[in-house]
Structures are given as C-alpha cells and as structure tokens.
Amino acid sequence: MILLHENNKGIKIIREDGKKRSKVRVIAADGGTIHTYRFNNIPPYSHPLLSWANLDCCGGWVFDKDYLYTAVQDGKKPLADITSDSLPDIAPTPEIDIWRNPTPTTNGPYTWWHMIVARKGTLADFFDIDEIVEAYRKQGVEIGRGKLAPYFSTPLITLFQNDFWVTPIKLEEWVVTGLGLGYTIESTASLLKGY
Numbered sequence: 001m002i003l004l005h006e007n008n009k010g011i012k013i014i015r016e017d018g019k020k021r022s023k024v025r026v027i028a029a030d031g032g033t034i035h036t037y038r039f040n041n042i043p044p045y046s047h048p049l050l051s052w053a054n055l056d057c058c059g060g061w062v063f064d065k066d067y068l069y070t071a072v073q074d075g076k077k078p079l080a081d082i083t084s085d086s087l088p089d090i091a092p093t094p095e096i097d098i099w100r101n102p103t104p105t106t107n108g109p110y111t112w113w114h115m116i117v118a119r120k121g122t123l124a125d126f127f128d129i130d131e132i133v134e135a136y137r138k139q140g141v142e143i144g145r146g147k148l149a150p151y152f153s154t155p156l157i158t159l160f161q162n163d164f165w166v167t168p169i170k171l172e173e174w175v176v177t178g179l180g181l182g183y184t185i186e187s188t189a190s191l192l193k194g195y
Contacts (some may be wrong), residue, residue, distance in 0.1 A: 015052075021038060021039070022186070024052060024187070037190035049075070049077055050183065081115075089112045097155075101113065101115070120156075123176065142173070148172050
C-alpha cells in the first residue's frame, strides 16, 4: 500500500497494486472509502502537471482550499476551477490567466462566484497529444487524435469557460477535463471504463 496524497482534512489517497490491476482508494478521515479507481497495473503516465493530489480539488469531498488556490501558480496543474461564496484574491501574471464570472449563482440563501485560474497556453503547449492517446490506449480507452486536436489548440482559459467539462458527455471531453484539471490518466481512464 502506497500513500499518494493526504490533505489537511485527513483525506488520504492510497494505491494498492495487484499483478495485473491496481486500485487507488480515497479514504475519509474516519477510515471509510469515498471512492475507488481501478486501472491496469502498468508504469503510470508521468507528467508534472498531473497527480493524484489534484483529485483532492475535484469537489467530491472536503479538500484543502489553499492547495486549490495555489496549485496552478505552483506548477502542479494546468487549471483550477474555483466556485465559492468568496473568491481568493488571485491576480493574472505573465504565466497565468484569470476568468471571473461576473454573474454569481444564487442557490437558496447562498451566492456562489465562479473563477478559473489557468496557465497561459493550450493543452498542446503542455502535453504531447500522441503520448496522451497512447497512455489512454494502454489503459484500455481508445480515443482518436483527430477528436482531441481541436481541444488541444484552444487556449485553456477559453476552453474551460465552456460548460462541457462540468458534465462531460463525449469521450474527448472527459480526457480534456482530466488533463485540464491535472488528474492522472489512470483516474480518468478508470471512470471511463466504469470501474
């Protein structure tokens, strides 16, 4: 068993390897399993902008807001989507784009603001499309280069202002969402394979 990540709320992400298959479990502070990802036990696709720690920012459990608010600036992920009742004071830089939705969402007594913090550039500036296609193929997910190409040539900040990634439907939308938010290939492949 390998500890991949532990946040400041007691959530752990743990990997267990078998001969042919691996699983990564997200464990709550009380020891219960929140989510399990299953995938082929092969050498993982490694990239500095992709990590299991980035899954901690997916909003499915209590997470470290400080990590989410600084991960893009620290070079840990390409993009952060922040939805909150008050947004952090993050300013654009020569390397970072910021988008704030000027219209808040009202949900009952709460008002939520939306902000995207993204590295300047496109997915093609950070990832080799052929390596991504091959990494997914090794995990049993077939996706054509041609289907990914339009997403890879669109600036990240523009790409993620579209709502496709909130509820991805097409295979390529899942792949782009995972890459943009810095999730591992294995975690997204697990979801696509239904494990």
